[in-house]
Amino acid sequence: xxxxxxxxxxxxxxxxxxxxxxxxxxxxxxxxxxxxxxxxxxxxxxxxxxxxxxxxxxxxxxxxxxxxxxxxxxxxxxxxxxxxxxxxxxxxxxxxxxxxxxxxxxxxxxxxxxxxxxxxxxxxxxxxxxxxxxxxxxxxxxxxxxxxxxxxxxxxxxxxxxxxxxxxxxxxxxxxxxxxxxxxxxxxxxxxxxxxxxxxxxxxxxxxxxxxxxxxxxxxxxxxxxxxxxxxxxxxxxxxxxxxxxxxxxxxxxxxxxxxxxxxxxxxxxxxxxxxxxxxxxxxxxxxxxxxxxxxxxxxxxxxxxxxxxxxxxxxxxxxxxxxxxxxxxxxxxxxxxxxxxxxxxxxxxxxxxxxxxxxxxxxxxxxxxxxxxxxxxxxxxxxxxxxxxxxxxxxxxxxxxxxxxxxxxxxxxxxxxxxxxxxxxxxxxxxxxxxxxxxxxxxxxxxxxxxxxxxxxxxxxxxxxxxxxxxxxxxxx
Numbered sequence: 001x002x003x004x005x006x007x008x009x010x011x012x013x014x015x016x017x018x019x020x021x022x023x024x025x026x027x028x029x030x031x032x033x034x035x036x037x038x039x040x041x042x043x044x045x046x047x048x049x050x051x052x053x054x055x056x057x058x059x060x061x062x063x064x065x066x067x068x069x070x071x072x073x074x075x076x077x078x079x080x081x082x083x084x085x086x087x088x089x090x091x092x093x094x095x096x097x098x099x100x101x102x103x104x105x106x107x108x109x110x111x112x113x114x115x116x117x118x119x120x121x122x123x124x125x126x127x128x129x130x131x132x133x134x135x136x137x138x139x140x141x142x143x144x145x146x147x148x149x150x151x152x153x154x155x156x157x158x159x160x161x162x163x164x165x166x167x168x169x170x171x172x173x174x175x176x177x178x179x180x181x182x183x184x185x186x187x188x189x190x191x192x193x194x195x196x197x198x199x200x201x202x203x204x205x206x207x208x209x210x211x212x213x214x215x216x217x218x219x220x221x222x223x224x225x226x227x228x229x230x231x232x233x234x235x236x237x238x239x240x241x242x243x244x245x246x247x248x249x250x251x252x253x254x255x256x257x258x259x260x261x262x263x264x265x266x267x268x269x270x271x272x273x274x275x276x277x278x279x280x281x282x283x284x285x286x287x288x289x290x291x292x293x294x295x296x297x298x299x300x301x302x303x304x305x306x307x308x309x310x311x312x313x314x315x316x317x318x319x320x321x322x323x324x325x326x327x328x329x330x331x332x333x334x335x336x337x338x339x340x341x342x343x344x345x346x347x348x349x350x351x352x353x354x355x356x357x358x359x360x361x362x363x364x365x366x367x368x369x370x371x372x373x374x375x376x377x378x379x380x381x382x383x384x385x386x387x388x389x390x391x392x393x394x395x396x397x398x399x400x401x402x403x404x405x406x407x408x409x410x411x412x413x414x415x416x417x418x419x420x421x422x423x424x425x426x427x428x429x430x431x432x433x434x435x436x437x438x439x440x441x442x443x444x445x446x447x448x449x450x451x452x453x454x455x456x457x458x459x460x461x462x463x464x465x466x467x468x469x470x471x472x473x474x475x476x477x478x
Contacts, residue, residue: 045448046448047176047447047448048447048448048449049175049176049447049448049449049450049454050448050449050450050453051448051450052448053446053447053448053449054377054412054413054446054448055377055378055379055411055412055413055443055446055447055448056326056377056378056412056447057179057321057325057326057327057377057378057379058172058326058327058328058378058379058380058381058443058447059314059317059318059321059327059328059329059330059365059378059379059380059381060169060327060328060329060330060380060381060382060383061314061330061332061358061362061380061381061382061383062156062196062329062330062331062332062383062384063332063333063341063354063358063382063383063384064153064191064196064197064331064332064333064334064335064340064341064384064385065149065333065340065341065342065343065354065384065385066149066152066341066342066384066385066386066387066388066400066401066405067341067384067387067388067405067406068341068343068347068351068388068398069387069388069404069405069406069423069427070108070387070388070390070426070427071108071109071110071123071125071347071351071388071398072122072123072125072126072351072355072406073120073121073122073123073126073138073140073406073408074121074140074404074406074423074427075108075112075121075123076108076390076423076425076427078425078426079105079106079107079108079390079426079427080107080108082105083105083106083107084104085104085105086102086103086104086105087103087105087391087426087428089424089426089428089429093391095389095391095393095399096147096148096399096400097344097393097399097400103389103391103392104391104392105390105391105392105426106347106390106391106392106396106398108123109347109348109396110123110124110125110351110352111123111124112124113130115130115131115133116131116133116134116417117134117417118133118134118417118418118419120133120134120136120138120417120419125351125352125355125356125359126355126359127359128359128360128362128363128364129359129362129363131363132363132366132367132410133417134416134417135366135370135375135410135416135417136382136408136409136410136416136417137409137410137414137415137416137417137418137419137420137476138406138407138408138419138420139406139407139408139409139420139421139434139439139473139476140406140419140420140421140422140423141404141420141421141422141423141430141431141432141433141434142387142404142405142406142407142421142430142434142435142436142439143403143404143405143430143433143434143435144156144385144386144402144405144435144436145161145402146161146386146402147386147400147401147402147403148400149197149335149342149385149400150198152197152385152386152402153196153197153198153202153385154198154201154202155385155436156383156384156385156436157202157203158202158206158465159436159437159440159465159466159467159469160467163201164206164207165206165207165463166204166205166206166207166208166212166456166465167202167203167204167205167206167214168327168440168443168465169186169188169203169214169327169329170186170203170204170205170206170208170212170213170214171208171444171454171465172186172326172327172444172447172449173185173186173212173326173327174205174208174209174212174456175444175447175449175454176326176447176449179324179325179326180323180324180325180326181324182323182324183283183286183320183323183324183325184215184325185325185326185327186203186212186213186214186215186325186326186327186328187214187215187217187320187325187327187328188203188214188215188216188217188328188329188331189217189219189313189316189317189328189329189330189331190216190218190331190334191331191332191333191334191340192218192220192221192309193333193334193339194334194336195216195334195335196331196333196334196335197335197385199335200216203216203329207456207458207459207463208456209267210265210267210269211267211271214327214329219287219312219313219316220309220312220313224283224287225283253270254270257270286316286319286320286323287316289312289315289316292315296315296368297315299360299364299367299368300312300314300315300360300361300364300365300368301359301360301361301364302315304360306356306357307356307357307358307359307360307361309357310330310332310357310358310361311360311361311364313330313361314330314361314362314364314365315361315365315368317330317365318365318368318369318372318374321374321378322372322374332354332357332358333354339354340354341354341384343388343397343398344393344395344397344398344399345395345396345397346395346396346397347388347396347397347398348396350397362382365380366380366410369411375410375411375412376412377412378411378412379409379410379412379413379414379443379446380409380410380411381407381408381409381439381443382407382408382409382410383407383439384405384407386400386401386405387401387402387403387404387405387406387427388400388401388405389401389428390426390427390428401428403423403428403430404423404424404427404428404429404430407439409439409442409443409476412446413446413477413478414446414476414477414478415475415476415477415478416478418475418476420432420434420473420475420476421433421434434473435469435470437466437467437469437470437471438469438470438471438472438473439473440465440466440470441466441470441471441472441473442472442473442476442477444465444466445472445477446477451464451465451466451470451472452464452466452470
C-alpha cells in the first residue's frame with residue numbers, strides 16, 4: 001500500500017486544483033458530465049442558461065449625467081403651451097439643487113419631428129439617430145428611486161442604490177462564463193475625460209467572483225493597455241522560453257490557490273495574468289483600425305472632430321463583439337458638473353454639445369451591425385441614470401428628476417419600432433413606471449436566463465440582479 005497522499009497531492013491528482021474544478025464546470029456547462037447527460041446542451045439552448053437565447057452579445061451605451069427626456073425623445077406640447085407658468089401638478093414638488101417657489105415651466109428649446117413608420121418623435125439634437133427609430137424599442141417611462149447621480153447610476157447598473165452589489169455585466173459573465181479565450185468577456189470603455197459617478201463601482205463584481213468584474217480599457221488613449229510589448233531589456237527572451245515560464249508559474253499559482261479555494265481574489269488575479277498574456281497577441285490586431293474602410297470610418301463619425309472619439313469607441317466595441325467579447329459598455333460623459341448630460345445651466349447649449357458627440361456614432365453602430373448581420377444575435381442598450389425636470393431651476397437649465405426618463409433597446413429578439421409606457425403631460429412622472437429591474441429581467445430573458453433563477457448565495461440570502469422585483473416586458477419582444 002502506497003503512502004497516504006497529502007491534501008495538496010490529492011487535489012492535484014483529482015483535477016489540478018482549481019484548474020480541475022474549473023474544467024469540470026466547463027465540461028458540465030456543455031452537458032458532458034454523466035449526471036447531467038439528460039440536461040439540454042448550450043447548443044440546444046443557443047447559448048442560453050434556462051431557455052433558448054436570442055442574444056449572444058451586448059453593447060450598452062450609457063449617457064452619464066441624466067439625459068433630459070423632454071428635450072430628446074419624449075415630446076410634450078403641454079410645455080410649449082404653459083411655458084413660463086408656475087408648475088403646479090396638484091401635489092408637492094421637490095427639486096434637488098435649485099429649490100424655490102414658483103418653478104416656471106420650461107419648454108424644450110429644440111424643434112421636434114416625427115420619424116420613420118413608427119412616427120416616433122425625436123428632437124433636433126439627434127438628427128442621425130432619428131433616422132434609425134424604426135430599429136429601436138423605446139422604454140418611455142423609466143423610473144428611479146433616486147434623483148442623485150451616484151445612487152442613480154448604481155441602481156441602473158446593479159439594481160441597488162448602495163455600493164457593493166454586482167453590476168449587470170458581472171451577473172451575465174457569471175451566468176454564461178467566458179466567451180473568448182483571448183479577450184475579456186466584460187469590457188468597459190469609459191469617457192477618456194474621466195470615469196462616471198461611482199468610478200469603478202459601476203462595473204464591479206460585488207460579492208460575485210472577482211473575475212466577473214468589468215475590465216476597463218482607455219480605448220482612445222495613446223497607450224490603451226500598458227505592457228503589451230516586452231520591455232527592451234527583455235529581447236533575449238524567446239517565445240519558447242516565455243511559454244515554459246508561464247507554464248511553471250501557472251503550476252505554482254494553482255498549487256498556492258488550492259490552499260484556500262474560497263478566496264476568489266487570488267483565482268481572479270491568476271486568471272487575469274493568464275488572460276493578459278494572451279491579450280499580448282490579440283489586442284494589437286483588435287485596435288488596428290487600418291483595415292476599416294473609409295465608408296465605415298465616416299459612418300461612425302470618425303471624420304468629424306466632435307464625434308471622432310466616441311465614434312472610435314463604438315467602432316472598437318463592434319470589433320470586440322466580433323472577436324468574442326460578450327458585454328461591452330461605452331460611456332458618454334465623466335462625473336462632474338460639465339461635459340456630460342447633467343444640463344443644469346442652459347439646456348439649449350449644453351445638450352446639443354454632448355448629443356453631437358454620440359449622434360452619428362450610435363446611428364452608425366446600428367447601421368453597421370445590421371449591415372454585417374450582427375443584429376441577429378446582438379442587443380444594443382441605450383440608458384441613463386434618470387431624467388430631468390419639466391421646469392426651470394432659475395436658469396435655462398433643468399434639475400434632476402427620478403420620476404421619468406427614456407431608454408431604448410435594439411437588435412436580436414426586440415420588436416423594432418415598439419414603445420412601452422408613457423409619462424404624464426409634463427414629462428414629470430411616469431404613468432406606467434418601468435424600473436431597472438424590468439429592463440434587467442428583459443435583457444436576461446433575451447440571453448436565455450430566467451432572472452428569478454440566476455442567484456448567488458451571499459450572507460444567508462439568495463441574491464439576484466433584480467432583487468425581489470422585475471418583470472420581463474413582452475411589449476418590447478419580437
